[in-house]
Amino acid sequence: MFTALRLPLMGLLSFTLAQAAVAADCAPVQQHGAEVFANECGVCHSVTKGAVGMMGPNLAGVVGRKSGSLEGFNYSQAMRSKNIDWQAENIEQLITQPQAYVPGTYMPYMGLASAEDRQAVVCYLKEQH
Numbered sequence: 385m386f387t388a389l390r391l392p393l394m395g396l397l398s399f400t401l402a403q404a405a406v407a408a409d410c411a412p413v414q415q416h417g418a419e420v421f422a423n424e425c426g427v428c429h430s431v432t433k434g435a436v437g438m439m440g441p442n443l444a445g446v447v448g449r450k451s452g453s454l455e456g457f458n459y460s461q462a463m464r465s466k467n468i469d470w471q472a473e474n475i476e477q478l479i480t481q482p483q484a485y486v487p488g489t490y491m492p493y494m495g496l497a498s499a500e501d502r503q504a505v506v507c508y509l510k511e512q513h
C-alpha cells in the first residue's frame with residue numbers, strides 16, 4: 385500500500401521541479417517574448433541600440449539601467465523620481481499596470497494581462513543589450 389502511494393507522489397514532485405526549472409530559464413520563451421514585444425511595445429519602443437525618435441525611451445540595455453535615466457529622453461517627473469534599477473521583477477510590475485506602478489507616468493499603456501506574456505517579454509528584454 386505504501387509503495388502504491390509513494391510512486392504517484394514521486395511523479396508529482398519531479399513534475400513540479402521540472403516546471404520550476406522552465407520558469408527560471410528564459411531560453412524557451414525568447415521567440416514568444418519577441419512576438420509579444422513586437423505586438424505590445426514595438427510601436428513606442430525600439431531595442432536597436434542608439435535608435436531615437438520614438439514615443440518611448442530606447443529599451444536596449446534597459447535591464448540594469450536606472451529608471452528615467454536615458455540621456456536625451458524627456459521623461460515624466462514621475463519616472464525621473466522613481467529611482468529604481470530596472471530588473472525582471474519590477475519591469476513585470478510596470479507592464480502589469482504602468483499607471484499603478486508609476487503614478488503620473490507618460491507611458492500610455494493599459495497593461496499586459498497575461499503573466500506568461502509579461503515574463504516572456506522581460507526575458508526578451510534581458511537579451512537586448
Ligand code: HEC
Binds near residue numbers: 452489
Ligand atoms: C503607447 C506607447 C507605449 C507602449 C505601447 C509601451 N510603452 Fe513603455 N514607455 C512609453 C513612454 C512614453 C515611456 C516613458 C514614461 C515616462 O517618462 O513616464 C515608457 C517607459 C518605459 C520603461 C521605463 C524605461 C526607462 O528608461 O526608465 C520601460 C521599462 C517600458 N516602458 C517598457 C515597456 C514594455 C515592456 C512595453 C510592452 C509590454 C511598453 N513599455 C509599452 C511608451 C510606451
